[in-house]
Amino acid sequence: MGQRWKKYVLGCVLLVFAVLVAWTTGEQVVQAIAQNHTARTLVIDAGHGGFDGGAIGSNGTTEQDINLSIAKRVQLLASFFGVQTVMTREDTNALDYNASRPVRENKVSDIKARQQVVEQTANPVFLSIHLNKFSDAQYHGAQVFYSTNHAGGCALAELLQDALITGCDPTNKRQAKPADQSIYLMKVLDCPAVIVECGFLSNPAEEALLGNPEYHKKLAASIVTGYLRYESGV
Numbered sequence: 001m002g003q004r005w006k007k008y009v010l011g012c013v014l015l016v017f018a019v020l021v022a023w024t025t026g027e028q029v030v031q032a033i034a035q036n037h038t039a040r041t042l043v044i045d046a047g048h049g050g051f052d053g054g055a056i057g058s059n060g061t062t063e064q065d066i067n068l069s070i071a072k073r074v075q076l077l078a079s080f081f082g083v084q085t086v087m088t089r090e091d092t093n094a095l096d097y098n099a100s101r102p103v104r105e106n107k108v109s110d111i112k113a114r115q116q117v118v119e120q121t122a123n124p125v126f127l128s129i130h131l132n133k134f135s136d137a138q139y140h141g142a143q144v145f146y147s148t149n150h151a152g153g154c155a156l157a158e159l160l161q162d163a164l165i166t167g168c169d170p171t172n173k174r175q176a177k178p179a180d181q182s183i184y185l186m187k188v189l190d191c192p193a194v195i196v197e198c199g200f201l202s203n204p205a206e207e208a209l210l211g212n213p214e215y216h217k218k219l220a221a222s223i224v225t226g227y228l229r230y231e232s233g234v
């Protein structure tokens, strides 16, 4: 690990501690990390990829790149705290892509390949990272949605929402909510499953933040903090 990465990891770890300490005593923080070696595996899903860029901001930033940047930081940091992780994608490509198929078929095969990653993982917790976009530019703030198929989804979503508010934007009043049943993975997965919408590309101020890797670090630290609290029951 190079100097730059060492400094980066240390910075992220300090952020996680700072957010954890906001709720808990020092002793609880140590316990949370010590108890973290469970049999669960965190499946980290960077939304979109390849032919499917997701939402596009007014400055041309595509959602898929930011999702991947945040997801990689979540994986690095979660691994540091002893969490077993799997990534659905680790590069800019979609899953199970075939150029000879229509876009619609590629979308279906991509999402089913993500489902397969989760279903081939023992004791998974599914965490999908996306960005929001809305016609009205005033809306902003990270929000977490959960599958109602497993009670753990709601518990995890509420902890992630709290951590994102504390770690990224204390003025964010959004609450964790059940995901719409039209979202395929939220409908079919039976493990704890959440979608973290990390912010709105349609809000200029938030788009600027989301384009900054330093902010990805803050988002990742908040997400890992929420996950550690979920795993350890702190």
Ligand SMILES: [Zn+2]
Pocket (backbone or CB within 6 Å): 047, 048, 054, 055, 063, 130, 131
């Ligand atoms: Zn998305």
